[in-house]
Amino acid sequence: MASFPSSAAARPLTYPPFAKDFPHMLHGADYNPDQWQHMPEVLEEDMRMAKLAGVNSFSIGIFAWTALEPEEGRFTFEWLDRTMDVLAAAGMKAVLATPSGARPAWMAQKYPEVLRVDGERRRHLFGRRHNHCMTSPVYRQKCRRINTLLAERYASHPALMVWHISNEYGGHCHCPLCEQAFREWLQARYGTLEALNHAWWSAFWSHTITDWSQIESPSPIGEMGVHGLNLDWHRFTTHQTVDFMKNEIAPLREITPGVPVTTNMMGFFYDLDYWKFMPELDIASWDAYPEWGGPGGDMHHASYTAMIHDLNRSLKGGRPWMLMESTPSMVNWRGVNKLKRPGMHRLASLQAVAHGAETVQYFQWRKSRGSSEKFHGAVVDHVGHENTRVFRDVAEVGRDLARLDDVVGTSSQVEAALVMDWECRWAVDDAQGIRTPKGYAEDCHAHYKALWRNGIAADVISADGDFSPYRLVIAPMLYMVRPGVAERLDTFVREGGTLVLTYWSGVVDASDLCFLGGFPGPLRKLAGVWAEEIDALYEGETNPVEPVPGNALGLTGTYAARHLCEVVHLEGATALATYGGDFYAGRPALTVNRFGKGSVYYIAARLEDAFLVDLVQSVAREMDLRRPLPGHSAPLPEGVSLKTRTNGVDEFLFAMNFSASPQSIDLGATPHEDVLAGEGDGAVSGPLTGVVELPPLGVKVLRRKYVRA
Ligand code: GLA
Ligand code: ZN
Numbered sequence: 001m002a003s004f005p006s007s008a009a010a011r012p013l014t015y016p017p018f019a020k021d022f023p024h025m026l027h028g029a030d031y032n033p034d035q036w037q038h039m040p041e042v043l044e045e046d047m048r049m050a051k052l053a054g055v056n057s058f059s060i061g062i063f064a065w066t067a068l069e070p071e072e073g074r075f076t077f078e079w080l081d082r083t084m085d086v087l088a089a090a091g092m093k094a095v096l097a098t099p100s101g102a103r104p105a106w107m108a109q110k111y112p113e114v115l116r117v118d119g120e121r122r123r124h125l126f127g128r129r130h131n132h133c134m135t136s137p138v139y140r141q142k143c144r145r146i147n148t149l150l151a152e153r154y155a156s157h158p159a160l161m162v163w164h165i166s167n168e169y170g171g172h173c174h175c176p177l178c179e180q181a182f183r184e185w186l187q188a189r190y191g192t193l194e195a196l197n198h199a200w201w202s203a204f205w206s207h208t209i210t211d212w213s214q215i216e217s218p219s220p221i222g223e224m225g226v227h228g229l230n231l232d233w234h235r236f237t238t239h240q241t242v243d244f245m246k247n248e249i250a251p252l253r254e255i256t257p258g259v260p261v262t263t264n265m266m267g268f269f270y271d272l273d274y275w276k277f278m279p280e281l282d283i284a285s286w287d288a289y290p291e292w293g294g295p296g297g298d299m300h301h302a303s304y305t306a307m308i309h310d311l312n313r314s315l316k317g318g319r320p321w322m323l324m325e326s327t328p329s330m331v332n333w334r335g336v337n338k339l340k341r342p343g344m345h346r347l348a349s350l351q352a353v354a355h356g357a358e359t360v361q362y363f364q365w366r367k368s369r370g371s372s373e374k375f376h377g378a379v380v381d382h383v384g385h386e387n388t389r390v391f392r393d394v395a396e397v398g399r400d401l402a403r404l405d406d407v408v409g410t411s412s413q414v415e416a417a418l419v420m421d422w423e424c425r426w427a428v429d430d431a432q433g434i435r436t437p438k439g440y441a442e443d444c445h446a447h448y449k450a451l452w453r454n455g456i457a458a459d460v461i462s463a464d465g466d467f468s469p470y471r472l473v474i475a476p477m478l479y480m481v482r483p484g485v486a487e488r489l490d491t492f493v494r495e496g497g498t499l500v501l502t503y504w505s506g507v508v509d510a511s512d513l514c515f516l517g518g519f520p521g522p523l524r525k526l527a528g529v530w531a532e533e534i535d536a537l538y539e540g541e542t543n544p545v546e547p548v549p550g551n552a553l554g555l556t557g558t559y560a561a562r563h564l565c566e567v568v569h570l571e572g573a574t575a576l577a578t579y580g581g582d583f584y585a586g587r588p589a590l591t592v593n594r595f596g597k598g599s600v601y602y603i604a605a606r607l608e609d610a611f612l613v614d615l616v617q618s619v620a621r622e623m624d625l626r627r628p629l630p631g632h633s634a635p636l637p638e639g640v641s642l643k644t645r646t647n648g649v650d651e652f653l654f655a656m657n658f659s660a661s662p663q664s665i666d667l668g669a670t671p672h673e674d675v676l677a678g679e680g681d682g683a684v685s686g687p688l689t690g691v692v693e694l695p696p697l698g699v700k701v702l703r704r705k706y707v708r709a
Helices: 039-054 078-089 107-112 137-154 176-190 194-201 226-256 274-280 300-314 344-354 389-402 422-430 440-453 486-492 521-527 610-625
Strands: 028-029 057-060 093-097 158-163 285-287 323-324 357-362 416-419 458-461 470-474 497-502 529-536 543-547 561-572 574-581 588-595 598-604 606-607 639-645 650-657 663-666 689-693 699-705
Touching: 028 093, 028 389, 039 078, 039 389, 039 610, 057 107, 057 639, 057 663, 078 093, 078 458, 093 137, 107 458, 137 226, 176 194, 194 521, 226 274, 226 422, 226 543, 274 300, 285 300, 285 561, 300 323, 300 344, 300 416, 300 458, 300 639, 323 561, 344 357, 344 389, 344 639, 344 650, 344 699, 357 389, 357 529, 416 440, 422 440, 440 458, 440 610, 458 610, 470 610, 486 521, 486 598, 497 521, 521 529, 521 588, 561 574, 561 588, 598 610, 639 663, 650 689, 689 699
Parallel strands: 028 057, 028 357, 057 093, 093 158, 285 323, 323 357, 416 458, 416 470, 470 497, 497 598
Antiparallel strands: 529 561, 543 561, 543 574, 561 606, 574 588, 588 598, 639 650, 650 699, 663 689
């Protein structure tokens, strides 16, 4: 057995609450009193119902620009003053938004440059939202002005708790201003055209750039096939969006230095590398809309959502985060918009808390009467009162959250990390060849799910992240290896870490140029293999993978390889499993390379989920990774997820059952206190030990003494 670093992540055991004067879980929703100004009684009614629902915050002003500035330079803050005052009087908090997510018609009319130009070079008309130019000096100025006024007006308002910057930044703008900014960004990145042409391999098809002014952003009526250009365009769009956001944040930092800042993100959202946003933000937050009851099954949605929750915790290095939006019932933008089944709202809400959230917030509090989101789920339906199933579900979550004050500020202690990297994904997807789709995000999820099934807590990090706090790092399809990554992985393994790599790793560098001299490029020595070729299989085609008898991991089953099968040579690694079919039968499909004090596993083929679950189980057992149920090293019962949070004294075990059948877990002899069981709930009094039942969609939060790993 290899030796391992003795302790896990040296990260704080506790964090301060988001607001010093509010050490509670936040329960809230997007709220638009600006839509109801003609019915002033609505605000009062909403405050009455908020109390009943245990809702203690509203996110306001998100799309309220016209209500705040109906004509250029004329400001009407009175309705917002009233809302803020009413919130404060009720002891509630405001997550106050800057309104840049949608702009007034007068602005678009007077200053068309605020509107976006698409890839086909068409300037869009006024309409919808989330579609402004990121570069326009006019728009930046207008945002700065309104943000300044908001900050000045509410700086010392007792309701102000968090700044909600804009809304779901996203998309691209190809206007002349953005094009010019792109050229300047490229000039700063490359310095010379020679360097740019090399990175873009532009001699191919005679696409050499001889003057900076020839550069155009990728376009369906122009260039789409230069991978380096596409990659740089993604990077630039991220850069320009962050730059736009910095302009929004600057006056807030100056006027309200103590108020934390966040922007609501969208998970593994394609357009933007969220890691680049983090230095500007105090809190990570995201809008989660899992397709419960939809194709793929709830276990799939539960583990995917868990992965994104963990990403949000990891984005700020382990800090608690905000579930900025979720629906209390259904959404309105899928083909089929299912209701949440009884129990699912509570389970999904507490799942976020289990993974480090300290808010459960909804889109939306009250359904609008008109326009495109009038049928989106809300706490308050068109019927207008609290006697609805959804309202009762929300109120139940309100009661639960009120019992979780002691969880506020607790940390998630993890020993494993999954590498899920935006640039890698962009490059993988852009590559032509092998097979389509490549499945980068799906691979990340498959590996995460194997950790989830085994109850192994994990962070989700970028390839630029710090590997040293972890004992196990899984980096699926690490196709792009940027400078420094291989060196840091090398150190990580040398010092005792365990690394899991897969097929199609170490293929291109930061410019999307293939490594010469054999794949996996700079990871070749570490992996101890040379990947000579990669075979693609049709959907439904498989190749059996058979463990080598007596292999070090004790694997025994036969597993199906699909989609991608790499043909590798051993260069120091040992085969643990081999292909059973095709002309590469007998060649290694899974290898291990003992390297320094650590180990590197290389999975040469895309293997079925059962293999990944078994692999994680064996590796975790070999490494003695920390599990949520001490002494229990088998995968958890189907659909069960166990997560812990701790303050160093107590540990909170969140036990969740996403399956449709009752499941049970064995707590052993350790006494656990049921935190959510309140008086009148018919709850068991006294500590719980031994076998505990989890009904379908059931969830428990259990407190026990924390034992350091
Ligand atoms: C997003 C937006 C909200 C709303 C919801 C609907 O998350 O931020 O304004 O449109 O989607 O699901
Ligand atoms: Zn633009």
